[in-house]
Amino acid sequence: MSTLELPCEGSCRCGQVRLKIDAKPLLTMACHCTGCQRMTAGPYSLSAAIPSEGFEVTEGEPVIGGLHGDAIHHYFCPHCMSWLFTKLEGVDWFVNVRATMLNDVGWFTPFMETWTSEKLPWVTTPAKHSYAALPAMDEYEGLIGEYMAGN
Template sequence: MSALELPCAGGCRCGQVRLKINAKPLLTMACHCTGCQRMTAGPYSLSAAIPSDGFEVTEGEPVIGGLHGDAIHHYFCPHCMSWLFTKLEGVDWFVNVRATMLDDVGWFTPFIETWTSEKLPWVTTPAKHSYAALPAMEEYEGLTKEYMAEG
């Protein structure tokens, strides 16, 4: 496993949208919800919560896809429809970047897994913390401190 080297870049499958990360993740996650399963066509989605000021789109213009009119905005490449990142309405301090969209993902391991109540029965991850749904809001500060201390 390699270490995360900053800055790091990534992008969609076709290359029309490119991303740049200039900050270490606050947390890494695997989400087992059925929505993520359907959007990835896989057993879960992998994401890294990146501080907003350490994230930028450097090429192209992503579009909102997935659910529309929701407080969760999933951004996709308008050409190849790769799911790139997610922003939560009213939560401006981080962006959930799909880790597999980064050019080097060898450093990534999910620290927490969420929505295990919806996971496929044969799926396992190396995550240190598992939640049937989402962690309680008051748990995030401790989780991010623990993750960053191990970083």
């Protein structure tokens, strides 16, 4: 396992959209919801919550995909359709970056997993915290503190 070296760059599969992070994650997650399963064609999505000021699209113009019209905006490459990151409407202090889009992902381990009520029965992760849906809003401050203290 390696350590996250900042800045860290990444891209979509075809390379037309490039991004850079230069802040440590607030949390790392595996989401088991059926929406993530369908968008990744896998058992879960992996993301790192990056402080907004530490995230930048350096090349290309991502487009919103996934569900339209809700408060969750999933951004994709318009050419290869790789899912790059997610922003929550009205929550501008972090961006959920798909960890596997970064050039170096060896540092990544999910700290928490969400929507385990929808996970495939054979899936396991090394996450320290598991939630049937999402943590209560008042739990995030403690989770972020715990994650950042250990990373």
